[in-house]
Amino acid sequence: MTDFLTGVVLLFAGGLGAIVAGERAKAWVFFGFTAAAQFFILPPVFEILLNGGQLVLPAYFSQPIGTAYLRLDSLAALFASVTSVGALLTSIFSIGYMKIYRGQGLSSYFVFLGMMSASMLLVEVAQNAILFLIVWELMSISSFFLVAFENGNEEVRKAGLYYFIAMQAGVAFLIAAFALASAASGSLDFSSFATVLSKHGSVSILLFVLFFVGFGTKAGVFPMHTWLPRAHPAAPTGVSALMSGVMIKTGIYGILRILLLSGIPDYRLAYGVLIISVITAVFGVMNAVAQNDIKKLLAYSSIENIGIIGMGIGVGMLGLVYNNPLIAMLGFVGALLHVVNHFTFKSVLFYGSGVVYSQTHTRNMDNLGGLGKYLPLTSLMFLIASLAITGLPVFNGFISELAIYLGLARSFSAGSIAMIVAALFGFSALAFIGSMALLCFTKVYGICFLGLPRTKYHVEPNERERTLLVPMAMLTVVIVGIGLLPWITIDLLKNVIMEFVPSLNPDQLVPLTGIFRTISGALAAVIGLVGLFYGLRTFLLRRRKVAEYKTWDCGYQVGSSRLQYTSSSFAQPFLHLVAELVPQKIHVEKQPVLFPEQASLESHTQDLxxxxxxxxxxxxxxxxxxxxxxxxxxxxxxxxxxxxxxxxxxxxxxxxxx
Amino acid sequence: MPAAVTEIIIVISPLFLIGLTAKVKALWAGRKGAPVLQPYYDFFKLLGKGEVISTTTSPVFRIAPSIGIAATFVALMVTPIPIFGSFIHFEGDFVLFAYLLGLAKFLMVLGALDTGSSFEGMGASREVTYSTIVETAFFIVIGSLALLTRHFSFESIFASVNLSSGYSPLVKILLVVSLFIMLLAEGSRVPVDDPTTHLELTMIHEVMVLDYSGPDLAFVQYAASLKMTVIAILIADLFLPSSVPLMVACVLSAAIVALVFVSVGVVESLIARSRISHIPQFLFLMTTLALTSFAVVAFFLFGVIK
Incomplete structure (x- = not known):
């Protein structure tokens, strides 16, 4: 535990170190500290993930905290591993990305980045209500300063304040919940809350709802998600990645922690969590499809993925309610694996959008296009992450979604009609979400990276700044690794799962491992066949003429790259179908003459x-x-x-x- | 051994089946029509040709058809062949099946967007829009089958679907019709799409592949017909009675698959292509049928209807 805390202190010290360092050295100093912190944090974290058990450290504070326990158990360890690595990757990314901000308050950036990383780790181990709230607030405030980093821009200031207010509204629920829980249990320690939470009745339901709203605000659960699409685009990209990949997961962590203390949940809560999560996911991805700002789109897609994680949790809860450890296990495996997976691909997507932004200075996809030719490596990694986030095979998103699908499918054999209907609801919703994600990410990738530039790039985009690519490359390896060798994750998740589903016989994990091994064979077949067919194609074409010519334009010779389909037009047919759920305001201006020379059309999406x-x-x-x-x-x-x-x-x- | 032979026959058959549909259409229209084997001649001719590749494109365009055909092949390996079962089967394999078709779609859409043609962008945009409806309905179909049979893998679902109780014929009919709608949509046939109109603003799939030529086009066309065949096999799975001798079962399922393709030709001869704005309504029919079948199964299971 002292190792872990040393790592946390190092993260914090990294920010302070950056203050005294010279303008050029700040990012490197911060990176040095963050990298050093990994050596202290990751060994105990992985030790606990693989072998179970927990590390406890009592800390003595003056009143009102009293004795607070810092506990690193397997649930905390899972989230801490993601947090720690996320902090490292953002520190690497910041070396290159923050160059243009030299002389504009870089010290404050690194101080708050260090504070945010450290406080996220503390949130995961603090198990005393007041200490938890203090570090939770520290996390919110430090991330607020990071969101508002470019506060010269009015939009950023507004977004920052919006974020700040949303977080305070959320924490109000948490304070109420903790106050109620500690009053009822007579202690501030989390473990004593179990007595209150696990006793079925109106108090435990009220408590769970309060906690769910409070933590859900952080996570971005519908309808408290509205801060995400504002704060993510405003923040510097490294921070957006850290917020989306890691910070919103602390909300999920909170919900899971409460669930762990609740034992077998009330059936109404289980259905509630499943339904609200489906709404979150569907709503998130539907709005993502409508966005033209790449970072706003990714923010909505984070809401979608929080919904998918929530669905896993809901399935797990249903499994517990109906005393079916297998369903519970599948739900929690899906949820926890998706926490890790979403961290990997969403971070790649955000870092990728950061590379795009740093090279083109626009986030509007309607101005982009053809970037694949300028940024080949970014393009490749962005493509892999897009496929993974859509949940397509060969990559890790498929594995976690499959686990949730399996949990839902197993629920069809349940004896309760309500559960069967809920299972079908979740089952078809997950398919709907997946197909909308396909629409959403073919749009992002196709519009930004393929085709021709829709406006001229004044400076040719390039990826000479290699530090921007390193974090993406590291994560891409994980994306492909989990996708191809999924059974490895079972070993890492085993101990957490056993905590959530104590009635699970460890042997029941074996069939899942078997499924994952079969999948890995099937995926190898896909890759092998792709190689075979591409080889065949190359072989067939080796003596044939392969001519290069412009795209077939049906005889119309004066087209320009502006004629290409845009992100708005690509999404239009779908948005037309769901016009009631994603209302768009369209503003058309044209001259009422026979040969108009100028016309304009603007469309804005409203968040319901x-x-x-x-x-x-x-x-x-x-x-x-x-x-x-x-x-x-x-x-x-x-x-x-x-x-x-x-x-x-x-x-x-x-x-x-x- | 018979399994391997069957698999080889299935791999060869899609182009024949497409030719069959074309022949039915021709005969219906009073023409003699191209030979049934015409798609094979086209296929091999395309394989032997060179290519014209747009200067706008990136490597994504070149690898998309190979990924598309590979993913469809593995989807075939997951599909249970009547009597023989599937090569790859595990609990939840239908998710792999659907998502492999999704992978193929993802890449083909990117290939279309890579050309920068507004024409192909239009097709791509429609393709992904309609697939949101079809995919969802497909999972409801799977859901009702899983509820009916209490099995969770393609192979065991279809192995036991014919052993189920008395109400299953009704469910089966509903599911067969919804799978047939899926086949029309995924195979880009009338009334969703018209494979014979190459350059009209109404098209979906054909317009997406406008810039492909040579072996790549051969791959694209083969993958499209293989996808239709796979869905037709699922329909045959639903129909096939369980206790018949091996040879009879083989012949019977082959006949059902052929019949499905003949029906596609008949449908194309009888009705016109829908207006774009009416296509979602047609596709929602699949959702409705699937939901109805789910409701029927659930009602019977819980004794609401006896």
Whole structure:
């Protein structure tokens, strides 16, 4: 445990080290510290993942925390491994990416990056309510400063504030939940919450809902997801990757931690989690399809994947409710594996979008195109990550989605009609989500990297900055590795799964390993056949003429690259189908003459949750709070008087009237 | 040994079946039509030709047909052949089946976008839009079969589907019709798409492959017909009675597959291609049928209907 904490301190110290370092050396110093931290964090983490057990360290604080336990168990270890590696990759990426920000407050960037990485790790081990809330807030605040890094830009400032407010709203639920839990259990330690949470009744349901809303806000669960599509595009790309790949997973971690303490959940909660997760995933990917800003699209896609993880959790909970360890195991394997998988491919996609942005200075896909020729390596890795996030075979996304599919399919043999209907709902929804993801990522990759540039690039894009590619390359190896050798992950997940499904016989994991081995054979067949057919093609063409000519344009000779399908037009037929769910505002301007020379068309997508839930809610809140506006007179004397009156009332309250 | 022979016959047959459909259409229209083996002549001719490749494209364009055909082949290995079963089978193999077809689609769409042609972009955009409906409905079909048989792999589902109880004929008919709609959609046939109109704004699949030529085009066309054959085999799986001698079963399932392709030709002769805006409605029919069959199974299982 001391090793682990040394690593955390090193991450934090990396930021401080960057302050004193010279402008050019800051990123390298930070990288040095972060890399060193890995040697302290990863060994205990993998030790626990592989062998089980836990590391405990009691820490003595003054009141009100008291004795707080820092525990690294297998669940914490799984998330800590992702967090630690994520921090390392972003520190590598920042070496190249942050060059253009030299002289613009780089110190603060690294200080907060160190703080954010360290606090995420502490969130995963802190098991005392107050300590947890402190590190949780530290994580939110440090990431807020990172989101608002380019605060010269008004949009970024707005996004930052939006993020900040969303996080505070979320933590309000957590504070309420922890207060209630510790009042009912009489202790601040997590392990004592188990007595309250596992007792079925209205209290445990209320607690779970409060925790779910609080943690769900961080994770991006519908309808509390609205901060993601704002904060992710605003943040510097390395931070977006860390936020999307790692930070939102702390919300998932929180939900799982509460679940672990709840024992067998109430059946209503299990159905609730499954349904809300399906809505989250469908809503996320549908909106992702509609976006033209590449980072906004990736943010919505993160919401989708949080939904998929949630579906896994829901299936796992249903398995526990109906006392079917096999279904529970499949659900949790899917959820936990998808946590890791989403970290790998979403980080690659964000880093890739960072490379694109650093070279073209635009995030609007309608201005991009043909980047594959300029950025071949980025293009290849982006393609692999796109295939993986769509859940297609040969890559890791397929494996985690398959586990969730299996859990849902197994539920068809359950005895409860509600579970069967829920299983079909999840089953078909997962297929729907997958096919929409296919639409979404053929769009991203096809529009940005293939075809011709839609606008001229003023400076030819290049990938000479190799530090931008290293993190992507490392993750791509993992994506392909898990995809081809999926059974290895079972060993890493085994101990976590056993904690969630104590009734599971370890032998029941064997069939899953068998399935994964068969798949790995099938995938090898795919790769072999691709090689065979491509070889055949090359062989057939070796003496034939292969001419290069322009694309067949049906005889129309004056086309330009502007004629290509754009990201908006590619998504249009689908958006037309779901117009009620993803409303678009279209603004057309044309000249009412016979031969118009100029015309413009703008389309904006509206987020339903923002339009129908948050705007009206904030409106009501504003009206209500306006009633008290007379208190704010602006005179200092009055404010001091308020304080005094409050103190006097407090004094009376504490000492008693008698 | 018989399994290997069957597999080889299946690998050879798709082009014949496509020729069969064309022949039916010709005869229906009162023409003599091209020989049934014409697709083979085309296939080998294309394999022997050179290629014209657009200067706009990247390596994705060149490797897409190879990935497409390879993925469809492995999908065939997962498909249970009547009586013989499948080469690769495990619990949840239908997910692999659907996602392999998805992989092929993903790459073909990228190949189309790689040419930078707005024409091919249009086809690609429609292809992915309609597949969102078809894919979802396909999983509902699988869901009802899994509920009916309580098995979770393609092979065991279809091995036991014919042993099920009295209400299964109704379910089977619903499922066969939905699979047939899937075949029309995935195979780009009338009324979803018209394979004979090369340069019209109404097309989907054919327009996506406009820029392919030579061996690549041969791969694309073969993969398309193989995909249709695979779905036709699933239909045959549903129909085939379980207790018949090996030879009879072989002949019978071959006849069913051929009949499916003849029906495709008949459908194409009888109805016109739908307007683009009506296609989703047609495809939602598949969803409705699949959901109905699921409901029927569930109602019977829980004794709501007796």
């Amino acid at each position: 949750s923002e339009r129908f839930i948050f705007r009206p809610m904030i409106g009501i809140l504003n009206k209500f709070l306006n009633l008290f506006s007379w208190i704010q007179s602006g005179r200092l004397q009055l404010y001091i008087m308020y304080g005094l009156v409050f103190l006097v009332v407090l004094l009376i309250w504490i000492l008693g009237v008698k």
